[in-house]
Structure formats: structure tokens, C-alpha cells
Amino acid sequence: MSNLLEVSNLSKTFSSSGGPFRRARTMHAVNDVSFDLPKGRVVGVVGESGCGKSTLARLILRLIEPTKGTLRFDGEDLRAKTSAQMRDLRAHMQMVFQDPYSAIDPRYTIERAVLEPFIVQGVKPSGGGAAQVEDLLNMVGLNPGLADRFPHQISGGQKQRVGIARALALRPSLLVLDEPTASLDVSVQAQIIGLLEQLRDELGLTYLFISHDLSLVQYFCDEILVMYLGRVVEVLPDTNRQACHPYTITLMNSTFVPDPKQRRVIRPLEGEVPSPFDLKPGCAFADRCPQVNEICRTETPELSKHSGHLVACHNPI
Amino acid sequence: MLEVKDLAVAFGSVAPLSGVTFSLAKGETLGIVGESGSGKSLTAMSIMGLLSMSDGRVTAGSIVFDGQELTTLAEPAYCKLRGGRIGLITQNPMTSLDPLKKIGTQVDSVAILHLGMSKKAARANTVDILATLRIPEPALICERYPHQMSGGMKQRIVIAMALAADPDLLIADEPTTALDVTVQAQIIRLLDDLVKQRDLALLLITHDMSVVAQTCDKVVVMYAGRAIEQGPVLEIFDDPQHPYTQALVGCIPRDLGDGEKLTSIPGTVPTVLNYPSGCKFHPRCARNQDICTTEQPELVRNGDSAVACHFAGAST
Numbered sequence: 001m002s003n004l005l006e007v008s009n010l011s012k013t014f015s016s017s018g019g020p021f022r023r024a025r026t027m028h029a030v031n032d033v034s035f036d037l038p039k040g041r042v043v044g045v046v047g048e049s050g051c052g053k054s055t056l057a058r059l060i061l062r063l064i065e066p067t068k069g070t071l072r073f074d075g076e077d078l079r080a081k082t083s084a085q086m087r088d089l090r091a092h093m094q095m096v097f098q099d100p101y102s103a104i105d106p107r108y109t110i111e112r113a114v115l116e117p118f119i120v121q122g123v124k125p126s127g128g129g130a131a132q133v134e135d136l137l138n139m140v141g142l143n144p145g146l147a148d149r150f151p152h153q154i155s156g157g158q159k160q161r162v163g164i165a166r167a168l169a170l171r172p173s174l175l176v177l178d179e180p181t182a183s184l185d186v187s188v189q190a191q192i193i194g195l196l197e198q199l200r201d202e203l204g205l206t207y208l209f210i211s212h213d214l215s216l217v218q219y220f221c222d223e224i225l226v227m228y229l230g231r232v233v234e235v236l237p238d239t240n241r242q243a244c245h246p247y248t249i250t251l252m253n254s255t256f257v258p259d260p261k262q263r264r265v266i267r268p269l270e271g272e273v274p275s276p277f278d279l280k281p282g283c284a285f286a287d288r289c290p291q292v293n294e295i296c297r298t299e300t301p302e303l304s305k306h307s308g309h310l311v312a313c314h315n316p317i
Numbered sequence: 318m319l320e321v322k323d324l325a326v327a328f329g330s331v332a333p334l335s336g337v338t339f340s341l342a343k344g345e346t347l348g349i350v351g352e353s354g355s356g357k358s359l360t361a362m363s364i365m366g367l368l369s370m371s372d373g374r375v376t377a378g379s380i381v382f383d384g385q386e387l388t389t390l391a392e393p394a395y396c397k398l399r400g401g402r403i404g405l406i407t408q409n410p411m412t413s414l415d416p417l418k419k420i421g422t423q424v425d426s427v428a429i430l431h432l433g434m435s436k437k438a439a440r441a442n443t444v445d446i447l448a449t450l451r452i453p454e455p456a457l458i459c460e461r462y463p464h465q466m467s468g469g470m471k472q473r474i475v476i477a478m479a480l481a482a483d484p485d486l487l488i489a490d491e492p493t494t495a496l497d498v499t500v501q502a503q504i505i506r507l508l509d510d511l512v513k514q515r516d517l518a519l520l521l522i523t524h525d526m527s528v529v530a531q532t533c534d535k536v537v538v539m540y541a542g543r544a545i546e547q548g549p550v551l552e553i554f555d556d557p558q559h560p561y562t563q564a565l566v567g568c569i570p571r572d573l574g575d576g577e578k579l580t581s582i583p584g585t586v587p588t589v590l591n592y593p594s595g596c597k598f599h600p601r602c603a604r605n606q607d608i609c610t611t612e613q614p615e616l617v618r619n620g621d622s623a624v625a626c627h628f629a630g631a632s633t
Contacts, residue, residue, distance in 0.1 A: 048497035048498065048499065049497055155585040156585075157585055158585070185352040185353055185524065185586060186352065186524065186525075186526070186565065186568050186569060187352060187564065187565065187568050187581065187582040187586075188352075188582075188585060189568070189570070190568035190570075190579045190580060190581035190582070191581040191582070191583070193570070193579060193581075194578065194579065194581050197578070212497065212498065213498075213570065214498065215569075215570045215571050216570040218570075218571070219570040219571060219573060219579065220570070250499060251498060251499065253502075254498045254499045254501070254502035255498060255527075256502075256505075256525070256527035256528055256530065256531045257527060257530065257531070257571070258526050258527040258530045258554070258566060258569045258571065259530055259554060260530045260531070260550045260551050260554050261551065261554075261555075263530075263531055269499045269502075269503070270451075270503075272467045272468075272469050272470075272497075272499075272500060273497070
């Protein structure tokens with residue numbers, strides 16, 4: 001299986017310049033992230049707010065410029081491309097956004113919204129615009145009769161389907177899904193996930209699936225990257241793998257099980273995610289970690305093999 | 318502690334809520350679960366007497382809190398209850414605190430208003446409550462402003478305000494929706510402990526069946542403004558009778574066996590302006606028959622639980 005996407009040592013820092021009342025600060029949004037995305041696989045990125053998962057998604061499509069690291073898509077070095085070349089390449093790599101309410105221009109009809117990728121790319125839709133729109137709406141399970149509606153006339157779930165139809169318009173091979181169901185009701189979430197599963201099988205798509213919901217990622221993804229404060233702390237190569245990083249384990253224990261017979265005493269983690277500004281040396285999780293010792297406060301752990309998969313921890317469980 | 322009977326609410330000619338009945342005792346947690354637009358927050362607002370603020374009114378039924386009828390209660394008396402014996406925890410802690418006032422001042426004001434405490438006594442009360450909520454260095458926190466705190470910490474302050482007047486009933490409207498999972502677990506655990514320690518009655522409003530499964534004793538499942546199934550949590554999860562409840566339990570993402578798929582419900586939740594005839598769930602229901610399109614099923618009791626479906630029980 002060849003890799004569709006190879007990410008190595010990708011980092012992004014944001015700096016705020018100092019002023020008379022402020023000192024200059026650096027924020028490490030994404031810090032030294034490396035992973036491969038093989039063709040046809042679904043890789044999930046999970047973490048709490050501020051862990052850098054959405055920044056990672058935007059970096060991969062070069063919607064924001066990485067500070068360092070390399071990105072290879074289908075063998076090509078993305079960072080060496082000019083913005084015009086990048087625009088052509090994005091026909092093959094598309095993104096579905098979290099908020100379908102703001103992702104579609106309220107003044108566009110659904111038809112216009114779905115045709116936008118063709119206009120941006122200067123491509124003539126094969127078989128004409130109307131036929132193409134009908135095709136795409138059918139593909140995502142929408143009634144083609146909705147084509148002349150406006151976004152405010154359709155529901156959130158339908159809007160997200162339009163978002164997916166638009167992402168599929170140019171027949172990409174990679175879809176980056178940034179919390180595609182976070183603003184939807186659970187019953188609608190299940191529909192969208194079902195649709196994504198079906199499209200993957202039919203079109204042979206590869207997904208990078210970004211979510212804060214560990215149980216959703218466990219259900220939907222083949223491989224899971226767990227992020228904390230900009231770093232990948234654990235890579236679970238399959239969903240049955242026993243987690244070793246104390247953070248992953250906490251995340252699992254904090255997830256509620258929909259079964260009142262399996263009620264457990266949750267021992268929640270104290271504290272919250274620290275500020276990503278001006279990180280202290282050592283492991284970012286050290287202040288909340290039950291396994292913490294001396295070395296954790298001085299040395300940042302690197303990803304290394306432990307019981308068969310990659311973990312970034314000095315004291316894996 | 319709280320008895321709601323056949324509650325119906327209308328805004329002008331629109332009736333988004335009808336036929337809601339449940340009761341809640343001390344030391345008990347009742348979950349009201351449903352998707353957006355199901356009427357769960359509206360139920361909470363009716364109990365708090367906040368409907369008149371947006372031109373709504375209770376058109377039928379009763380709400381009895383500790384022997385007192387609330388639907389006919391005059392506004393001044395309601396003001397004493399609200400924030401006093403009935404505490405409210407809202408969904409978004411970022412908007413329920415005053416950004417210009419110190420944390421301490423905001424929490425103190427509740428005890429000063431409702432319990433007639435002096436400023437000094439109220440502050441001691443505040444520090445006490447913050448400590449029980451496991452907030453480190455409570456005296457110091459009192460001097461902070463909301464923007465200096467994280468989301469989880471702000472939600473604890475909102476809980477502290479709800480507790481400051483020593484309420485008997487706590488209404489929590491999606492208390493953890495805006496929070497990260499690890500923080501959600503902390504807050505839910507905290508609410509659970511409070512119910513036990515203070516013998517509170519907790520009404521927990523949520524869209525999340527997993528939260529209900531982990532915390533509640535009883536549950537009311539709502540759909541399109543009606544209770545469609547209710548009863549003890551163990552029974553409802555073990556053997557849901559209504560097709561909507563069955564699907565709602567089935568569509569929660571979890572690690573399933575290979576090849577197993579999540580259940581999904583076709584269609585979308587109707588809005589109050591286009592409620593279907595008969596059973597409001599029938600356009601999305603797999604068991605839909607002629608009778609479902611014409612006749613609204615009543616909530617039928619069976620032991621401790623009740624279900625509103627013409628074809629209850631039979632699994633799909």
C-alpha cells in the first residue's frame with residue numbers, strides 16, 4: 001500500500017509581537033508532527049480543544065504555511081509548489097469543514113455552491129453544470145430538487161451533505177474532514193458518518209478525520225493519532241490496540257459509555273490543558289499526569305516504539 | 318420535590334410543547350434527553366418561569382414545586398424561588414458570567430439577595446462552596462475576573478452561583494456541552510457528588526444519551542415537543558420500547574465489532590412550524606402504519622415506565 005500523504009516534522013508557530021504593554025510570545029500550535037496516510041485508509045486525529053488538530057488540517061492543505069517540516073502528497077513535495085500549482089493540486093485534496101452554517105455563502109443557491117469548485121478551478125463540469133449538480137447531490141443522498149434552494153432553507157444535516165458534495169465535485173483522492181459532525185444532532189451525525197463510509201467504499205477515498213470525540217474516532221477510523229498541545233503523543237495502529245500513554249488512557253476513561261449497567265467511577269484528570277504559549281521544557285502533560293517523575297519535567301519525550309506502537313512518554317503504562 | 322403534569326406551552330398560536338409529565342424526588346437525578354428542537358430547554362424554562370420573557374405562556378398542566386403551584390405564581394414570589402430554592406446552571410459559562418465583575422462579587426450577590434446574608438458572611442459562604450467544588454485557592458479566585466479563567470473553571474463558578482443560596486432543586490441545561498471531554502467528566506462527577514452530599518434534586522437536560530446512562534436515575538426522552546418514552550434509566554436502556562429511543566441508543570458512536578454499523582435515523586427533526594400530523598416521529602419511523610399518520614399516540618404507563626407509540630415494543 002503506497003502512501004497518499006506523508007507528513008514529516010511538521011510544525012507551526014504563531015508569534016505575537018510585543019508592544020509597550022505586552023511581551024512577545026510564541027505559540028506552538030503544531031509541534032514536530034510526522035505520520036503517513038496510506039491510500040484508502042481512514043486516519044483519525046483526536047484531542048481536546050487547543051491541541052492543534054484543526055491547525056494540522058489546514059497545514060496539510062497549505063491553507064496556512066507551515067513553519068517547518070515537509071509534506072508529500074502522492075509523491076510530490078507540497079511545500080515546493082507555487083500557490084498556482086497548489087491550487088491545481090487542491091482539486092485532489094479537499095476539506096469538509098466543521099460548521100456547515102458558515103461554510104456555504106448564504107447568497108448562493110445550493111447549485112451555485114456545488115459548482116463553486118469548478119468555477120474556482122476554471123474547469124468545465126463534464127456533461128454540463130446542471131447534470132453535474134444532480135449527480136453530486138444524488139451521490140450525497142440529497143434530493144436534486146433542492147438545487148435552487150438557499151442554505152437557510154435546508155437543515156444542518158443537509159447543509160453538511162452539500163459541504164461534502166462540494167468537496168467531492170472535483171473527484172479528489174484525499175478528504176480532510178475537520179469535525180464534520182460536531183455541530184449536528186446525534187441521529188444526523190450517524191447519517192453523515194454512514195454516508196462517509198459509503199463514499200469511501202464507492203470512490204476509494206482516503207480520509208484524514210479530525211475529531212474531539214474519541215468514541216466516534218474509534219468507530220470510524222483505522223488508525224488513531226492522539227494529540228496533546230500540538231504534539232502527537234500516541235499512534236494507535238488499530239482501534240483494538242491497548243493505549244499506553246497516560247493521556248490517551250485518561251481520554252478513554254473520561255468518555256462516557258452509553259450503558260447504565262457499565263457505570264464506572266470516573267476518576268477525572270485534575271486541571272486543564274495548559275496554555276500553548278511559551279511551553280515549559282519537558283512533557284507538556286507532566287502537570288496533569290499520574291505517572292510523572294523527574295525526567296518528565298526536563299526532557300520532552302519523543303515518539304518511540306512501545307508494545308508495538310508509537311508512544312511519546314517516559315513512563316508508558 | 319417537583320411534579321410536572323401535562324405541561325403545555327405556547328408562543329402565540331405555535332405550540333412547541335405539550336403533554337410533558339414527570340416527577341423528581343430529593344437525591345434523585347432526572348435526565349431530559351432529546352435532539353435540538355425537542356423542547357427540553359423549554360421544559361426547563363417553564364419550570365424557571367422564564368417563558369414570559371419571550372412571550373410564551375403555559376397553556377395547560379401544572380408544575381408543583383415542594384407543594385407550591387408554579388404556573389400561577391406571581392412574579393415577585395417567583396423571583397425569590399429563582400436562583401434561591403431553584404438553582405440554574407446554563408449551557409454556556411462564557412456568557413452567563415458578568416465580564417466586568419469579580420468572581421467573588423458575583424457569587425456573593427446570590428447569598429446576599431436570597432438568604433439576606435451580610436457581605437462578610439456571603440463571602441465566607443462563597444469560599445466554602447468554591448472549596449467543595451474543588452477549586453484551588455478559593456479566596457484568591459474570588460478576586461479574579463471571568464476572562465482570567467478557563468472554560469471548566471467558569472462552569473464551576475456558574476455551579477457555585479447556583480448553589481450559593483442552598484437550593485433544593487438544581488436545573489442543569491446542557492452543563493457540559495461547551496466543554497472538553499476530560500473537563501466534562503470532572504463536571505459530571507462533581508454534580509453527581511453534589512446530589513449525594515446535599516440531597517439535591519437534579520434535573521439534567523442533555524442531548525447526550527451517554528451522559529444520561531452514566532448519571533441519571535430516571536430519564537424522559539423527548540421528540541418534537543412531547544415526551545415519547547420515560548422511566549428508570551436501567552429499563553429504558555435495557556429494553557427501549559419506542560423506535561426513536563431504540564435508534565437514539567443505537568446511533569451513539571462506539572467501538573463496534575467489524576462490519577457492524579451505527580444505526581441512523583433517516584430525515585431530520587421537524588421544526589415547530591412543520592410538525593407532522595399524528596405521531597410526530599412517523600415520517601422517520603420504520604414501523605410507520607396508517608394509524609401513525611392520523612392519530613397521536615398517548616403516553617401509556619407500564620409499571621414505572623411509559624411509552625407513546627402505537628407499536629411499542631416490537632423491535633425493528
